[in-house]
Amino acid sequence: MPPRTSLPRRAAKSPTLRKLSVVIAIVLAYQIWLSVQAGGKVGPGVGADRDERGRFPVDVELGFAPERYHILRLQKHGRIAGTDGQVVHLRGVAPAGVDALAREYWIKHIEAPERGS
Template identity: 25%
Template sequence: MFNKSRSFIRHPSIWFTCLILVLLLAWQGWAFATMNERITPDLKTALESQKYVNIKVVLPFSPEPFHMEKFHDMGTVIFANENSIMINRVKAKDVWSLAREYWITSIALNHQ
């Protein structure tokens, strides 16, 4: 029986599955570690004291329908141009969720 379990551990699909799990954990760790860099200090302060915030999201590209749909799910999109979107009434948890996305450059408090 010991030899069978050993051959199970050495099976290529087990190693591949372990590799995928390690890569997913590394990706999530990186997203969690870098999300603070994407949120401006004034927005962090506002998130502590307000239930909803108005934000400006900056992207390194023009948003596509997928991105706009995600933004519409989180609040009211009031303006979009080449690489930035202004969204009103966004919950704090949604701001932190957006900050974990690798395709977002920055998220700032919209003062308009």
């Protein structure tokens, strides 16, 4: 009778499990990268001017003119108040919405709007 190999050793030899572990590692690395780069996108003063519901306005800067897809994605987190070139003005954004917006790879920067705008 041949010697029995352990389960971890057999799993390491399985091409399917190796491919699956590579895919899982890539997805985890991408999620970590999104979290790390999201920290530098939110400018100072975002969320300082909250209303009675705890929501606030933000200006979302993209690296390009927004298209329908981007506007629809931004509407999930607040009301669109207009656009100025590559900047989309959102109102009524919750703190969780800012976190979700910052994780979008196509968003360049999130700022508090200037007073009077």
